[in-house]
Amino acid sequence: MERKGNDINQKPMDREFANGNNSNIQLCACSCNPHTDKLNSYDWLADLPDNADADEMVEVMFKPPRKGYYLNSNHLDLAKGDIVAVEANPGHDIGTVTMTGRLVALQMKKANLKPNVEFKRIYRKARNVDMDKYRESKAHEHDTMIESRQIAKDLGLEMKIGDVEYQGDGNKAIFYYIADERVDFRQLIKVLAERFRVRIEMKQIGARQEAGRIGGIGPCGRELCCSTWMTNFVSVSTSAARFQDVSLNPQKLAGQCAKLKCCLNYEVDQYVESLKQLPSKEITLYTQDNEYHFFKADILAHTITYSTDKHLLANERTITAHRAFEVIEMNRQGLKPMALTEDGEPVVVESKDLLDQDMITRFDRNKKRNKKSVKPARHDAESKQQSSAKPAQTPPQQANQARKQQMDHKAQNNSRENRKPHSKPRGNRQRPNNVRNSTGNN
Numbered sequence: 001m002e003r004k005g006n007d008i009n010q011k012p013m014d015r016e017f018a019n020g021n022n023s024n025i026q027l028c029a030c031s032c033n034p035h036t037d038k039l040n041s042y043d044w045l046a047d048l049p050d051n052a053d054a055d056e057m058v059e060v061m062f063k064p065p066r067k068g069y070y071l072n073s074n075h076l077d078l079a080k081g082d083i084v085a086v087e088a089n090p091g092h093d094i095g096t097v098t099m100t101g102r103l104v105a106l107q108m109k110k111a112n113l114k115p116n117v118e119f120k121r122i123y124r125k126a127r128n129v130d131m132d133k134y135r136e137s138k139a140h141e142h143d144t145m146i147e148s149r150q151i152a153k154d155l156g157l158e159m160k161i162g163d164v165e166y167q168g169d170g171n172k173a174i175f176y177y178i179a180d181e182r183v184d185f186r187q188l189i190k191v192l193a194e195r196f197r198v199r200i201e202m203k204q205i206g207a208r209q210e211a212g213r214i215g216g217i218g219p220c221g222r223e224l225c226c227s228t229w230m231t232n233f234v235s236v237s238t239s240a241a242r243f244q245d246v247s248l249n250p251q252k253l254a255g256q257c258a259k260l261k262c263c264l265n266y267e268v269d270q271y272v273e274s275l276k277q278l279p280s281k282e283i284t285l286y287t288q289d290n291e292y293h294f295f296k297a298d299i300l301a302h303t304i305t306y307s308t309d310k311h312l313l314a315n316e317r318t319i320t321a322h323r324a325f326e327v328i329e330m331n332r333q334g335l336k337p338m339a340l341t342e343d344g345e346p347v348v349v350e351s352k353d354l355l356d357q358d359m360i361t362r363f364d365r366n367k368k369r370n371k372k373s374v375k376p377a378r379h380d381a382e383s384k385q386q387s388s389a390k391p392a393q394t395p396p397q398q399a400n401q402a403r404k405q406q407m408d409h410k411a412q413n414n415s416r417e418n419r420k421p422h423s424k425p426r427g428n429r430q431r432p433n434n435v436r437n438s439t440g441n442n
Contacts, residue, residue, distance in 0.1 A: 043103050051101035059099035063165045069108055071119045085130050087120035094126055094134045094168030137170035151191055159183045162210045172199040178210050208233045211257035236260040240268040274299045278321050285327045288336045
């Protein structure tokens with residue numbers, strides 16, 4: 001669309017098309033908003049010639065995370081970002097084209113859609129009348145959700161309506177809800193249809209899907225994975241936390257959806273492979289001086305800490321997994337090594353007291369400041385060179401040098417006293433004759 005003169009600030013129709021949970025999030029013809037990026041696949045076949053005409057199927061996305069595949073029976077010239085009116089039951093719906101060409105067939109296969117199913121069609125590109133009706137329908141979504149929650153509460157239903165999506169023509173509304181148990185919402189559908197005068201469709205989603213629709217910031221400081229890139233949710237069990245030696249604290253393991261965090265599954269396979277290279281926790285190591293029990297392990301570093309007490313950390317020894325297997329093999333042969341650590345390896349016992357790690361007065365300010373003027377850098381450099389050039393002195397030499405300096409200092413003081421002029425004692429001084437005594441008579 002060309003922009004002329006004062007129309008430079010006007011937005012074309014496709015840029016005003018709002019999608020997603022927030023009506024202020026805008027879609028353009030070339031890209032999608034951040035809340036829908038996770039639903040878009042990179043079309044790596046787009047540069048091939050005649051790619052758009054290779055397949056009649058087109059991927060169309062509606063309010064995230066809903067999208068479908070439609071037949072381009074009218075052979076419209078469609079590109080990614082175009083807003084189209086598609087067939088719906090009843091009426092029509094408004095969506096955005098997210099993919100065309102050869103890659104659509106692979107996406108349909110990934111979604112487990114059979115090719116022999118009769119697909120709905122794309123009617124046309126959206127007109128101004130279609131967009132006006134679409135905006136009018138979308139403006140009622142939030143108020144409908146709040147009112148439907150109150151209706152469900154009055155009916156005593158154990159469910160939560162998380163979102164409402166109106167169809168593009170306003171003839172149908174989809175209510176997304178979550179519930180722990182099965183809910184009989186037949187009476188609810190009657191009340192909602194009578195209240196809003198639209199066709200009602202109830203769709204149950206999980207707690208993870210609801211968190212993805214709402215969004216938020218995780219404890220890692222980043223946006224939630226379920227709202228940015230995750231589309232398929234895999235069940236997470238507490239065994240994933242046990243394999244990674246994570247504390248089983250429900251407050252730390254649960255995400256904003258009150259379920260176990262999805263990120264627990266990211267590295268669990270690597271931890272399982274590393275655990276295979278460590279000895280069993282139940283094996284006790286015997287040496288000539290003591291017996292050691294498993295206390296903790298650094299799985300990725302392949303180091304194990306043993307203690308002489310089963311329940312407390314006492315006489316800890318941290319060894320590698322290779323050394324642990326060596327001791328286990330020696331114990332099987334009836335031999336006991338001299339020590340748990342390898343021969344010649346020093347035992348470093350780290351202090352567990354925080355006060356022993358550093359001085360507690362390291363943050364105190366030094367109140368006595370040196371008021372002397374700072375010497376130029378040149379003199380400092382010369383003094384450092386002179387000090388570095390001097391050879392190291394032994395303690396007897398240092399003592400002799402100190403005595404010599406003391407004797408030189410005394411000699412200098414004596415020479416200063418000898419240079420002073422001799423003066424007569426004050427008591428032997430004679431007053432001139434012309435000076436009268438102040439206490440005497442005239």
